[in-house]
Amino acid sequence: MTAELMDGRVVAKSVRAETARRATAFRERTGTAPGLATVLVGEDPASKVYVANKRKSATAAGIADFHRQLPETSGEEEIAEVLETLAADPAVSGILLQLPLPGGADPGDLIELIPATKDVDGLTTASQGLLARNQPGLRPCTPSGVVRLLQEPGIPLTGAEAVVVGRSELVGRPMAQLLLHEDATVTMAHSRTRNLADVTRRADVLIAAAGVPGLIGPQHVKEGATVVDVGIHRTAAGLVGDVRTTEVAGRASRLTPVPGGVGPMTIAMLLANTVTAAEMQYPDSTAEGR
Numbered sequence: 001m002t003a004e005l006m007d008g009r010v011v012a013k014s015v016r017a018e019t020a021r022r023a024t025a026f027r028e029r030t031g032t033a034p035g036l037a038t039v040l041v042g043e044d045p046a047s048k049v050y051v052a053n054k055r056k057s058a059t060a061a062g063i064a065d066f067h068r069q070l071p072e073t074s075g076e077e078e079i080a081e082v083l084e085t086l087a088a089d090p091a092v093s094g095i096l097l098q099l100p101l102p103g104g105a106d107p108g109d110l111i112e113l114i115p116a117t118k119d120v121d122g123l124t125t126a127s128q129g130l131l132a133r134n135q136p137g138l139r140p141c142t143p144s145g146v147v148r149l150l151q152e153p154g155i156p157l158t159g160a161e162a163v164v165v166g167r168s169e170l171v172g173r174p175m176a177q178l179l180l181h182e183d184a185t186v187t188m189a190h191s192r193t194r195n196l197a198d199v200t201r202r203a204d205v206l207i208a209a210a211g212v213p214g215l216i217g218p219q220h221v222k223e224g225a226t227v228v229d230v231g232i233h234r235t236a237a238g239l240v241g242d243v244r245t246t247e248v249a250g251r252a253s254r255l256t257p258v259p260g261g262v263g264p265m266t267i268a269m270l271l272a273n274t275v276t277a278a279e280m281q282y283p284d285s286t287a288e289g290r
């Protein structure tokens with residue numbers, strides 16, 4: 001078997017086009033465009049590239065750009081003040097605090113300053129609660145992008161065995177919950193899981209989100225499974241994911257590439273979340289919170 005590659009760039013393009021139409025409709029109805037505030041603390045080169053890509057894609061979709069660059073040396077109070085100002089600004093529909101913060105500072109208390117209606121990363125306690133209860137709200141971009149990528153070719157999730165490797169707050173945990181809401185039978189595996197390959201080989205749909213380069217090889221994959229690679233690592237050999245793609249392609253039926261798989265979906269869902277946020281904040285809105 002040679003796996004078919006699932007092209008995230010193609011699906012992301014259609015999500016971005018649909019988002020641009022929703023942004024236009026919002027602007028025509030309310031007189032103002034949806035707005036996205038990106039907050040970047042410090043000068044980490046990878047974070048700068050990610051934020052630049054998010055801003056460029058937002059502008060292209062008709063979303064107003066509110067960027068705040070803070071010095072590496074910013075204390076929690078300075079970051080808090082910026083977040084509070086953005087939270088109170090009616091032109092700002094969505095707020096994204098780029099992670100990680102410099103020096104590995106804990107973003108927990110800062111994230112809570114973002115109102116749930118502007119939480120386009122879906123990271124606040126309030127957003128996590130709405131997700132856990134399957135109530136309308138903003139969902140983390142990467143896992144919602146993965147669900148969209150799986151839905152596009154009609155991969156069945158109802159009753160499917162889904163295994164998520166990784167339990168991060170930004171990806172693994174919300175991923176498992178979204179799959180559960182799609183009626184999959186969900187197993188979460190992580191760094192303490194015994195006999196990882198025995199667990200992952202059950203999966204019809206395997207989501208690799210451990211943050212370990214090349215963790216998943218052919219021995220982890222059931223013949224014919226769909227494998228989604230959420231990992232992204234810069235190595236001497238270039239960008240690689242958590243999946244050893246070439247080897248796994250011999251067993252899986254479908255596989256996402258890195259780059260060009262989940263990454264572009266993350267940005268597309270951020271834009272979609274920003275328009276959903278704008279709709280939720282505007283009175284008489286027709287918000288389609290997901």
Ligand SMILES: Nc1nc(=O)c2c([nH]1)NC[C@@H]1CN(c3ccc(C(=O)N[C@@H](CCC(=O)O)C(=O)O)cc3)C=[N+]21
Nearest residue numbers: 050097098099100121232259260261262263264266267
């Ligand atoms: N508050 C916050 N929210 C995030 O969503 C967030 C974050 N912090 N910190 C870092 C991670 C990482 N992330 C990616 C987004 C797009 C690509 C992406 O577009 N990747 C392209 C290629 C990128 C490249 O060439 O470097 C691809 O996979 O094809 C990757 C990774 C969002 N993150």
